[in-house]
Amino acid sequence: MPQVRTRFAPSPTGYLHLGGLRTAAYAYLYARKRQGVFILRIEDTDQEREVPGAEEQLRRSLKLAGLTYDEGPDVGGDFGPYVQSLRKDIYAPYAWELVEKGAAYPCFCAKERLDQSRAEAERNGLTFKYDRRCLSIPKDEARRRVESGEKYVIRQHIPLTGFASFDDAQYGHIEVDVSQLDDMVLMKADGFPTYNFANVIDDHSMGITHILRGTEFLSSTPKYNLLYEAFGWEKPVYIHLPLVMADATRKLSKRHGDPSFEDLLGEGYLPEAVINYIALLGWNPGDEREFFTLKELEQAFTLEGLSKSPSMFDKNKLTWMNGEYIRKLPFERYFELAMPWLERTLPGGGRDPKRLAELLHGRTEVFNRIPGMAAFLSDMPEYDLSLYTHKKMKSDPAVAADSLAFAQPILRGVDDWTEAALHDALMPAIAQSGRKNGQVLWPLRVAISGLMSTPGGATEIAYLLGKDETLSRVTAALERLSAHNKPD
RNA sequence: GCCUCCGUGGUCUAGAGGUCAGGACAUCGCCCUCUCAAGGCGGCAACACGGGUUCAAUUCCCGUCGGAGGUGCCA
Numbered sequence: 102m103p104q105v106r107t108r109f110a111p112s113p114t115g116y117l118h119l120g121g122l123r124t125a126a127y128a129y130l131y132a133r134k135r136q137g138v139f140i141l142r143i144e145d146t147d148q149e150r151e152v153p154g155a156e157e158q159l160r161r162s163l164k165l166a167g168l169t170y171d172e173g174p175d176v177g178g179d180f181g182p183y184v185q186s187l188r189k190d191i192y193a194p195y196a197w198e199l200v201e202k203g204a205a206y207p208c209f210c211a212k213e214r215l216d217q218s219r220a221e222a223e224r225n226g227l228t229f230k231y232d233r234r235c236l237s238i239p240k241d242e243a244r245r246r247v248e249s250g251e252k253y254v255i256r257q258h259i260p261l262t263g264f265a266s267f268d269d270a271q272y273g274h275i276e277v278d279v280s281q282l283d284d285m286v287l288m289k290a291d292g293f294p295t296y297n298f299a300n301v302i303d304d305h306s307m308g309i310t311h312i313l314r315g316t317e318f319l320s321s322t323p324k325y326n327l328l329y330e331a332f333g334w335e336k337p338v339y340i341h342l343p344l345v346m347a348d349a350t351r352k353l354s355k356r357h358g359d360p361s362f363e364d365l366l367g368e369g370y371l372p373e374a375v376i377n378y379i380a381l382l383g384w385n386p387g388d389e390r391e392f393f394t395l396k397e398l399e400q401a402f403t404l405e406g407l408s409k410s411p412s413m414f415d416k417n418k419l420t421w422m423n424g425e426y427i428r429k430l431p432f433e434r435y436f437e438l439a440m441p442w443l444e445r446t447l448p449g450g451g452r453d454p455k456r457l458a459e460l461l462h463g464r465t466e467v468f469n470r471i472p473g474m475a476a477f478l479s480d481m482p483e484y485d486l487s488l489y490t491h492k493k494m495k496s497d498p499a500v501a502a503d504s505l506a507f508a509q510p511i512l513r514g515v516d517d518w519t520e521a522a523l524h525d526a527l528m529p530a531i532a533q534s535g536r537k538n539g540q541v542l543w544p545l546r547v548a549i550s551g552l553m554s555t556p557g558g559a560t561e562i563a564y565l566l567g568k569d570e571t572l573s574r575v576t577a578a579l580e581r582l583s584a585h586n587k588p589d
Numbered sequence: 590g591c592c593u594c595c596g597u598g599g600u601c602u603a604g605a606g607g608u609c610a611g612g613a614c615a616u617c618g619c620c621c622u623c624u625c626a627a628g629g630c631g632g633c634a635a636c637a638c639g640g641g642u643u644c645a646a647u648u649c650c651c652g653u654c655g656g657a658g659g660u661g662c663c664a
Contacts, residue, residue, distance in 0.1 A: 319659080
């Protein structure tokens, strides 16, 4: 059996969005699973839409995702170049070969005229089809006009009757009446091939055996097969992938500014988590496992697990999965990753960055949540006194005032400001006084954090704040409470 | 409009004639607990509809409806 060769063929028109990432991942996984070769090819035949730097970004994204390609623009290979603009000269001869075979013909129609009739067709609710005006031009006359420098394109000559079809590994046999097909442009007036043509030529000449791509190509693939047949080339295996939707009505696309892979990384999602999540969008392993490393995915990936219907990108679930990945991170690694985020709100990470990070570790779903969780340590937030009211903790502003007055001297008496010391000073005293833990600790935590919830309990927060800051916050709280409890 | 594809809870999905329709996220409740989170336990929640075929349809067929993709000298 010949070696499997798959490719990911993005156009450098922007960043790598999640749909693209998933397509790339499946093509990669399929190749790896079958001990095949995964290729990156840049499809930059559209000069107008090209975005500078996009190719580099695409390559960087793939690298970050761990989807290493065996052949590609920057790594070389025996089938290069891997950028279509660098292959520009190879397409025209193939196009002329088709012209010779009667499967294509030069067309001299003015774009303006076609645009007009297209607009008219749309107005009338009809599908525009090129009227084949140039099909009847004799070959030698067409040659002459081309040689004389007249502007032209080369169109595929779709058979007049019959059906065009192809077999898809996922969707089965797909067939369409050729009367539905347009004589699409193969070579543009600027000398570049269209995607429709270049992808066929390149997939063939790069020896691609399995084409994995989104279902947006499902309806144009019969036309590609006609091309393969005209050339007499062996057809690849087609594996179309259901689209990833941004919401119920829109496919994920860079044109709409949907999140790119790198956006997500920038927000503090782990690449492994994103890959894991995205792999499960439209594919399942056949059992109920849902955590996979890339290596494990390489083993587990099968075509049978692919689904046919589009799926929606659910950031919620990604966030959950990311949290799971973060929790499983060795602490040292977490600390390293978390530190820059901590620095954004707490210079140096505060009094004990390590301890803070330990407390944060199990509570971080996405790294960008860290500043929000730690900000209160550097700046005491404004808060409403209603925070002191907590039914379960049996606390309200009056209780809080009492509890803080009770806790204040105890805190003052702690010299060795550690969590253990704070704990040992407070707990027995609370018990002895006949108060409930929550009655004291809830108000204390609120007084020093101003928050409903914090990445630690009262003693942990007090420790992180330090003695001076803790006491000054308690004092301030006491003042507010007494003003509130005894108006006038 | 036309062509192609798709249709299990809010979301991702298992299911390939007979299942209490399973799992995960989200959500709700309880437990644990110095808050929150995590964790444990439990709840709510789905086969789009209508015809067939069959002893039996979520599962097979047809239709309807709904959704998406395509309909570019974009990819």
